[in-house]
Amino acid sequence: MSVTTPDSLPNERPVKLKLGRDDLMMRGFILVIALYLIITLAFPLYAMLSKAFSTFQFDLSQIEFQVSDESGKFDGTILSAAALNEQLNAIPEDEMATSSDGRLSLTPLFPDFSFRSPVLYKIRGTTEDVVYLIGSDRVSGTDWREVDSNTFRRIVLRPVQSFGLSNFTTYFSTPSLFRSIENSLFISIVSTIVTVSLAFAFAYALSRSCMRLKGVFRLIAMAPILVPSLLPGIALVYLFGIQGMLKEGMMGESIYGPYGIVLGSIFFTFPHAFIIITTALAISDARLYEAAVSLRASPWKTFWTVTIPGARYGLISAAFVVFNLVITDFGLPKVIGGQYNMLAVDIYKQVIGQQNFEMGAVVSVVLLMPAFIAFAVDRQVQKKQVALLSARSVVFEPNPDRKFDRICFTYCSLVAIFIVGILGVCQFAALIKFWPYDLSLSLKNYNFDVMDGGGWEAYGNSIKLGLLTAFFGTIVVFIGAYMVDKTRSFRAGRGLFQFLAMLPMAIPGMVLGLAYIFFFNDPNNPLNAIYGTMAILVIVTITHFYTVSHLTAVTALKQMDGEFESVASSLKQPFYKLFTRVTVPVCMPAILDIAIYLFVNAMTTVSAVVFLYSTDTALASIAVLNMDDAGDVAPAAAMGMMIFYTNAAARIIHLAVSKGILKRTQAWRLR
Amino acid sequence: MPTEATRELDADEAQPQGEAYLRIDSLWKAFGEFIALRDISLSISEGEFVCFLGPSGCGKTTLLRAIAGLDIQSRGSIEQAGKDISNLPPAERDFGIVFQSYALFPNLTIEKNISFGLENAGLSKAAISARVTELLELVGLPDQGKKYPAQLSGGQQQRIALARAIAMSPGLLLLDEPLSALDAKVRVHLRHEVKELQRKLGITTIMVTHDQEEALSMADRIVVMNHGVIEQIGTPTDIYREPATLFVADFIGEMNKLMAIAGGPGMVTIGQKDFNSGGGDFPPGSEVIAAVRPEDIIPHGPGARSDGAPDDITEPGNAFETTIKEMEFLGSFWRARLVSAALGDAELIADFSINAVRRMQLSVNMDIVIEIPSNRLKVFTRPAGE
Amino acid sequence: MLQLKKLALTAIAGLFVANSVAAAELTVYTAVEAEDLKRYAEEFNKAHPDIKINWVRDSTGIITAKLLAEKNNPQADVIWGLAATSLLLMKSEGMLEPYAPKGVENLDKKFIDKSTPPTWTGMDAWVASVCFNTVEAEKLGLKAPKTWKDLTKPEYKGHVIMPNPNSSGTGFLDVSSWLQMFGEEGGWQYMDALHENIARYTHSGSKPCKLAAAGEIPIGVSFAFRGAKSKADGAPLEIIVPEEGVGWDMEATAIVAGTDNLDAAKTLVDWSITKEANEMYNTGYAVVAYPGVAKPVKFFPDNLLEKMIDNDFEFAANNRKAILEEWQKRYDSKSEAKS
C-alpha cells in the first residue's frame, strides 16, 4: 500500500483555515500588543537612530558680503563666503561639522579685520531660510544688512541640518568620550568578575553547606534589589569619603572613581548573579557528586570537575547579566564616579549638560553594542541551560561538615554585613542632622518638600507609578504571553511578537528614555499628548522591564497542560472563558510575581525615566539622584531608604497576598 | 499468543455499512518539510468504534487533531454527518475529546469541570446539575463531584475527562491514548468500561493507541498506520489473521519472519523446503518473506490431540521435522524455539498450549514434527536491505 | 438663517474664550529653588488671583534641555527664573516672544536684554563664590584663599572642587568669567594651573559648596546663594569672593513665542519686574534687578555687588560650544590619567 504513495504534497490548493471567532480575537490581541511594543519600542529606537545620524554643518555658500572702504563706501562687489574660504582656507573643512548649537564667527574670512576699523560690512543670506545671529538676535532672509566692524564681529552663522556619519567621527575623535568606552568596559569586566565570584561562593555556601541562618542570608542577599542602584554610592561616600567613617580603609585612594563604582556595582548586581547561580547549582546532579565521592576524588578536584562544569551556564549567564547591568547603569557612576567617565553618564552629560541630543544618541548607539552582544550570548546560554534542566536530575542534599560549615558561615556573614552595612549607613546618614559637624539625630532630612527633586509628592508619584505599572504591565504582559503561546498557527505574527518581547532586555534604560524624547516629543506625533505625563512613565517602565516579565509569564503558561484550549474549544467555550476561569487562577502565583517585579523596578528605576519625568511626575528614585546631585546627600539617603522600606513592605504584602490567594484559589494544589 | 480478540467476526464488518458518518479523503499533513500524513482516505460509519494503531510518531495524533480541527491538514477534505468540515475551527465542529493527560482544569471541581461546556448552552441550573449527576453516575463516580482533580486517582480522572467529553452529547468522541498513562491493571479494567460506555451511548468513537492489545480488544475496526500512511483497515480479526503488509504482520502479535524465495503460484521455498502458502502472486524466484504466527504452528506426535483421535497431518507438504532448542513457560502457554535442518539456519518460534506440552511430554532437545497450515503462511515482498 | 447660526457659533466660541481668560492657566518653566516656588506663586496670585501657575521645575541644565527639545512644540507659556545664558540660547532659536514689560525702564540696564523690544528681563543675580570650610582647612593647615589665583597654589592641591562646566551652569559661568577677566590665553593658563589642584569636577553647581559644608572638601567653587544657605544650616563655612572679580548669571523671565495665553503671560511678566516681585527675590538673592530694593541678605558677603564682573552674556552664549569643547579636550580626558 505504502509503495504507491507519492513523496510530496499533491499540487492542489492548500487547505485554508477558516478562522473562528476565537482565532480572530486572539490574533487581534497579538496584533494590538505587538502594536503597543512597536510604538513604545521600535519606533522610538528608530527615532533615536535617525537622530544619531542627524548632523549639523555650517554652509558658507549661504552667506554673501559686501565690504566698504575706510570711508564707508561700498563699490558693489559681492563676495561669497564659500569662495572667500576657498581662497584663504581660514576655516578648515573639519570645523564645518558641528552640533545643533553650533555658531561660526565669520571674521576669519577677512584677515585684516579689526573691530575698531571704520570699514562697514553688508551681509545677506543666499536663500530665505538662511539663519545667522547678530549678537543673539536671530536674522534670516536675503535682505542686505549693513553693520559696522564692531557689530560684524558679533555675527555668527548657524548650522544647517543634514544626515551623515559625522557625529560618529566626532565621537571617536574626542578622546574623553572615546575613553568612556574603555572605562565602561574596564569597570564592567572587573565588577563582573568580582560579583560573579562572590555570588558563586555565596550560593555555593548556601546550597552545599549545613550552616545555620540560611534563610536570613538568602533574604539579605536579595535586599539590594529593593533599592536604586545609586544608593550604595551614597553609602560609600559616608563610609569612605573624605569625612567617611572608614576613610582610613581607602589608604589614601579616592572612593570617587573606579573603586566606588566597582564596590557599588557589586552591591546592586549581587542579587541578580546570586539568583542565577543558585538556580544553576540547584539543577546540578547529585549523582555526579556521589560518583565523585565513590571514586575518592578530592573535594578540590570534585569542585573543578563536577561543580564548576555543572554550573557553567549559570556562571556565564550571571556574568553577562551583571556585565549588562553595570555597563548600562547610570545612577551609580553619576553619584560616585567622580572624574571617571562612563558611557551611560556621557549620555546624560551630553543631553542634560550640553543639550547635544545628537551626540547623546550617538553614545546611546555605542552603548547598545555591548548590551546587545551580552544579550545575544545570554539568550544562547539560557537555551542550553533549559536543556540541561529538562534532563531530570537528583537534588543534592548536603551533609554536615563542621569545618566547612564554619567557613561558609563566616564568609556569608561577611557578605551579609557588607549588604546590611550599606543599607544601615544610609539609614544612619538620613537621621543625622549635619554630618560630620552635628551628629544629633533629626528628621530634618525627611523634609523633602524644601529640597530639589520633588519632595514627598515624588514619593507618592513613585508609588503611583509602581502600582500603575504593576497593574497595567501585568495585564499587558500576561495577555501578550498567553496569546503568543496559545494562538493557532499565525507564525509571522507570533514570531514578530516574540522578537519584540525579547528586545527590551537589550536596550539600556537611558537609551530607551532618550529614544522616547525623540519619538514622543515630536509635535507631529499624535501621541505627543502623553509626553510629560504619568502615562509615559508607566509605558516606558513597562517596556523597559517587559522581557523578564514576559519570560516569567511564558514559563508559567508552558507549565500548564497544552490541551486546555483544545478541550475548551471542543466544548464550544470561548478562549476568554477558559482564560478567566482556569488560566488566570492557575497562573496566579506567576502573575503576582510579575506584578511585584514591575512594582519594585518601577520604584527603583532611574535610567529609564530620568529624561521623561516632569515636575508633576517627579519620582522618588529621581529625587535621590537630584538631591545627591544638588549636594543634599543625607536627604537623598533618606529618600533611598524610603524606597527600600516601601519595596520591602510591598514584598511582604506580596508574600501575604500570594499565600492568601494560594490558600483560597489553589486549594486544588493540596492533595 | 492467543488473545480474546481472535473471536470470529463477520467479514463484512471490515467495511462500513451504508452512508459513512465521517469521511476523510486524500488527507495530507506537512510540518514544514516533514510530511506527517500521506494521502489518508478513510470512512467511519455511525456508532462505530475505530482505533488508530501504530508505533509512536506514525501520525495517529496528527490525524486525530486534523479531524478535530486542532491542527488543520495541509491537503484533503473531511466530511462529518454529510457536512464538509475541512477547514472549520474546532469550536464549529461536533466532537468531544479526551487526552492522555486528561487535561482536567486543576482549579475547578469535578462538577465544574464536567459542566464547563454546559454552562452557556441555554440550560437551567437545575438541568445542568441533573446532567452532571447523570454523567457522574454513568462513569461510576457518583459522589466525587465536589473534589478537585488532584484528589482523584489517575483512573478516576480519566473517567471524569470522559464524562466531560460526552457531556454535550457530541456526535464524535475522540480519544488520544486515553489509557496509556495508567497502571496496567487499571488500564485493562478501563478498556472494558470505555467500550461499555461507548456501546451504551452508541457514539461514534475514534481512539488513538499504540497498544495493539487495547486496539484489538476494543475496536470494531482498526486503522493501522505507519510513517504517515494507512497500512491496513479492518476488523481486529482481519488485521490479526490476514495482515495486508509485512509491517502489520510484524507490528501486531508475534510473527516468525523467514527469508524465502517465491516458487510457482502459491508456492514458497524456505531454506531447502517448499511450502504451500496462503496466496500472494510473486514472480517465481523473487525474494520474499514468509511469515507465520507462533500459535499457528501445529505440533504432531503422540498425544497431539486431546480427544485421542489419530494425529493426521492435514497438509503433509507443509510438515517437517524440527528440534526443540529451548522452552520457556509464559503462564498460559509454552514458547518453544525450534531449529530445523530443512529451513537452513532459520529459527522458528512456536507457542504450544500447556495441555499439548503435557500430553506430548515436550522437552528441550526433543525432535518433533510440525505443520504450518498453508492458509496461515503469509508471503510478503522482502523490503530492500533485509 | 445662516447669519443666525454664525452668530450663535461666535457667541458660544466667545463664551469659551471668555471662560478661559477668566481662569487662565500658565505653564511656567523654572529653575528657581524648589523651596521658593510656592512663595512666588502665592505672591503673584495676591495680585492676580485669576491666573493659575503650573510649575515645571528642574535644574537649569534639564530645563534648558527640555525647552530646546520642545523647540518645535513648546509646552511652556512663560519661563520665569532661568539662567540668562540659557534664555540667550532660546532667543537665538527664535523661541522667545519679544515684549517690553510695563515698567521695564525702572530696572537696572544690566538686567535687560539688549534687543528692542527685549526678549527677556532679569530678576536677580546669581554670583560665583568660593565656599571655604574653616574647620577642615584648619585641620589641614590651609589658609583662606583671597583670589582666584591663590587657588592655584600648590598647598591647595587636591583640596578644591568645582563644577564641570559641561553639565553645570555655575561651572560654565566660572569658566567664562575667567576667560573674560584673564583674556582667552590667560584664562586657559589659569585653568591649566587650577586643574592641577582640583580633586574632581561635580555635575551640579551647588554640590561643591554642599560638599565643602559637609567637610568632604575644604574648598568648593560654587555660588554665594548656596553658601549662605549652608552657612545658615550651621556649616562652618566662609564665603569668599575672590578679589579679581566674580562671574555671575541672572535668573530671567521671558514669554515663549507662540503661547496660546499671551495676555496672561504678559500679565505675569509685567508683575515679575515689579518692585514687590523684586523684594520677593531679595529674600534669597542679594542682588536684584530693581535698583534700591535689595536689602543685605544674611550670611552673604557684603562686597559681592562691586566684585561682579561686567559680564558679556553674548560672548558666553556664542562661544559656549567652542569653550566647552576646549575645556573637555583639556581636562575631561586628562583627568582620567589619575585613576
Ligand SMILES: Nc1ncnc2c1ncn2[C@@H]1O[C@H](COP(=O)(O)OP(=O)(O)O)[C@@H](O)[C@H]1O
Ligand atoms: N507541531 C509539529 N511540528 C513538527 N512536527 C510534528 C508536529 N507534531 C507532530 N509532528 C511530527 O509528526 C509525526 C507524527 O506525530 P504524531 O501524530 O504526534 O505521532 P503519534 O502517532 O505518536 O501520535 C512525528 O514525527 C512528529 O515528530
Ligand SMILES: [Mg+2]
Ligand atoms: Mg500521539
